[in-house]
Each structure stands twice: as C-alpha cells, then as structure tokens.
Amino acid sequence: MAESTSKLDFQLYVITGANYHPGRSIVDVVEQALIGGADIVQLRDKTASKQDIRENAHKLRQLTRRYGVPLIINDHIDIALEADADGVHLGQDDLSLAEARQLLGPDRIIGISTHSIEQGLAAQAGGADYIGVGPVYPTGTKPGRAAVTTSYVQEAAAQIRIPFVAIGGITLGNVDTVIAAGANRVCAVSEIVGADDPAAVCRAFKARLNAAANHSQSPSRQGQSQGTSSPNDSQSSAAQPHDFAGTGVTVNGVAQRTTARTVWELICQHRLEDRRIVVELDGAIVVREEWSRTPIREGAAVELVHFVGGG
Numbered sequence: 001m002a003e004s005t006s007k008l009d010f011q012l013y014v015i016t017g018a019n020y021h022p023g024r025s026i027v028d029v030v031e032q033a034l035i036g037g038a039d040i041v042q043l044r045d046k047t048a049s050k051q052d053i054r055e056n057a058h059k060l061r062q063l064t065r066r067y068g069v070p071l072i073i074n075d076h077i078d079i080a081l082e083a084d085a086d087g088v089h090l091g092q093d094d095l096s097l098a099e100a101r102q103l104l105g106p107d108r109i110i111g112i113s114t115h116s117i118e119q120g121l122a123a124q125a126g127g128a129d130y131i132g133v134g135p136v137y138p139t140g141t142k143p144g145r146a147a148v149t150t151s152y153v154q155e156a157a158a159q160i161r162i163p164f165v166a167i168g169g170i171t172l173g174n175v176d177t178v179i180a181a182g183a184n185r186v187c188a189v190s191e192i193v194g195a196d197d198p199a200a201v202c203r204a205f206k207a208r209l210n211a212a213a214n215h216s217q218s219p220s221r222q223g224q225s226q227g228t229s230s231p232n233d234s235q236s237s238a239a240q241p242h243d244f245a246g247t248g249v250t251v252n253g254v255a256q257r258t259t260a261r262t263v264w265e266l267i268c269q270h271r272l273e274d275r276r277i278v279v280e281l282d283g284a285i286v287v288r289e290e291w292s293r294t295p296i297r298e299g300a301a302v303e304l305v306h307f308v309g310g311g
C-alpha cells in the first residue's frame with residue numbers, strides 16, 4: 001500500500017542498549033552508528049536512573065543535531081520535552097497516544113509499538129507518526145515477548161499507510177527476509193550497538209535497504225534515474241521529471257549529464273548513499289532532510305564531500 005506523505009524520512013532506526021557495549025560510552029557508540037548512516041536514533045534505557053537518562057538525552061541531543069538526525073526518547077515524555085528531542089516512542093502499556101499528543105503538541109513525532117495488525121491500524125487512526133512492528137523474531141532485548149513473525153510485516157505492508165518499522169531480533173543474517181516481507185525500514189538494538197564496528201553494521205544494513213528500494217522501482221522510473229530512490233519515495237515527487245538526455249550539472253568540478261531528479265538521486269548515482277557526506281548546491285549547504293525534496297536543475301553546481309576514513 002502507498003504511504004501517505006510523512007514528516008518522517010528514514011530507513012535505519014537505531015535504539016540504544018547500554019548493556020550491549022560495556023566499557024564504551026553511549027555517545028561513542030551512537031556516533032559510530034550515525035557515521036554508518038543511521039537515520040534516526042532512540043534513547044532507550046529501562047534500568048538507569050531518571051537523572052542518568054536525562055543526562056544522556058542531552059548528550060544525544062547535541063550529537064544527533066550535529067548529524068541532522070532525529071532523536072526519539074523511549075517512554076519519558078518529560079525528558080523528551082526538556083531535552084528538545086524530536087519525539088517519543090510509546091508502547092501499548094505506556095501513556096495513551098491521545099494524552100501524549102496533548103503533552104507534545106502537533107509537531108513532535110510519536111511512535112507506537114504494535115504487535116498485531118489491529119493495534120497497527122488503531123495507532124494509525126489515532127494519529128501515530130510511525131509504528132513499530134514486532135518483535136519479528138524472538139529477542140533477548142525484549143525477553144518473553146512472542147514473535148509476531150514476518151506475517152505481521154506482510155500485513156503491515158499491505159494495510160498500513162504511515163511509516164512502519166520492523167523491529168525485534170533483526171540482524172544482517174535475516175534482514176533480507178524482513179525486507180522481502182515488505183519492510184522498507186528496520187530497527188535494531190543488539191546487532192548494531194553490540195557490534196565491534198557499529199558503523200560497518202549500519203553501512204551493511206543501509207546497503208541492503210537501498211538495494212531493495214532500487215530493485216522495487218518500476219521499469220519506467222529505472223530508465224529515468226538509474227534505479228535510485230529516496231528513502232521515502234512520496235517526498236521526491238517535488239522534483240520534476242527530466243527528459244531522457246538528462247540535466248547538465250557540475251559535480252565536484254566535473255561537468256556531466258545526469259538523470260538524477262533530486263539531490264538524493266544524485267547521491268545514489270555517485271554511490272554515496274551509505275556514506276557520511278555534506279552536500280553543497282550552488283554554494284549553499286543542503287541539509288540531509290531536504291535531499292529527497294531538492295531538485296537538480298540545469299547548470300547546478302554540486303559538491304558532494306565525503307569523509308574518508310570515518311565511514
């Protein structure tokens with residue numbers, strides 16, 4: 001089912017889990033995930049004191065701002081507001097969606113955990129910005145919760161119109177199965193924050209998600225754009241289609257013709273979609289949230305600056 005336009009644009013969602021990285025700071029581990037291409041970060045800590053969670057929220061707020069990535073706080077609306085996080089994530093047993101919306105206002109993101117299509121449809125009708133669909137597989141991060149299996153992912157893909165993210169026991173070993181069931185977005189805790197190299201794991205997840213997104217393009221669109229797509233295709237409709245000869249642009253000082261319609265498609269054509277990059281268009285920085293909405297026009301001068309060594 002086609003998604004409605006959303007304020008959310010992500011593929012890879014990373015949730016913290018301090019018990020998985022003893023001896024390494026949360027800031028260090030999350031920064032590695034961001035370098036690897038994590039699109040959204042959730043601070044989740046079920047055991048720390050409220051004061052410690054508050055302090056980590058402020059640290060992660062600063063960090064995620066530097067990377068232009070949204071920060072979600074699990075469970076604690078007060079901390080989300082105090083730290084100026086982008087939103088909260090709530091479960092079926094947490095504060096209700098309606099109460100949370102009243103406290104947070106219309107603009108902050110509210111994500112809701114769902115474990116059945118009935119719960120998913122209810123959260124969508126109640127105004128959730130996204131839903132979690134899981135646990136797809138049994139997981140030690142949420143022990144005792146029965147797996148919903150990829151059947152619920154398939155149902156969500158068919159019936160849910162807001163973004164949904166598959167979660168629970170997702171690893172590089174099974175992510176292709178989850179994607180094949182219809183997930184465009186995945187979320188992981190242990191596989192990422194418990195890894196020796198969280199950046200490498202994130203890059204690998206993004207490569208799988210991007211490969212699937214490119215593969216699912218219609219043949220006519222592939223012909224136009226070399227099979228690249230934005231993380232949320234509905235947002236790239238702002239760009240106008242180009243003719244077959246493409247658009248004359250200069251990329252990093254090299255004149256060329258491109259079939260890319262947006263900055264995001266140009267990034268994909270240059271195979272930089274899973275790299276940490278800064279984009280300059282005609283002398284002005286284009287922030288990450290705008291990549292899939294920013295059209296490439298004839299004569300554009302684009303600088304795609306990527307950081308060698310850090311990811």
Ligand SMILES: Cc1ncc(COP(=O)(O)OP(=O)(O)O)c(N)n1
Binds near residue numbers: 042046075
């Ligand atoms: C993206 C995402 N999905 C699901 C959850 C789980 O939330 P909840 O059911 O409230 O359980 P706890 O995380 O609070 O233990 C989540 N946090 N994020």
Ligand SMILES: Cc1nc(C(=O)O)sc1CCOP(=O)(O)O
Binds near residue numbers: 133167
């Ligand atoms: C926090 C959480 N919520 C879930 C849900 O299905 O609602 S599954 C989950 C844990 C996800 O951790 P991992 O990637 O380590 O399996």
Ligand SMILES: [Mg+2]
Binds near residue numbers: 074090
């Ligand atoms: Mg919760």
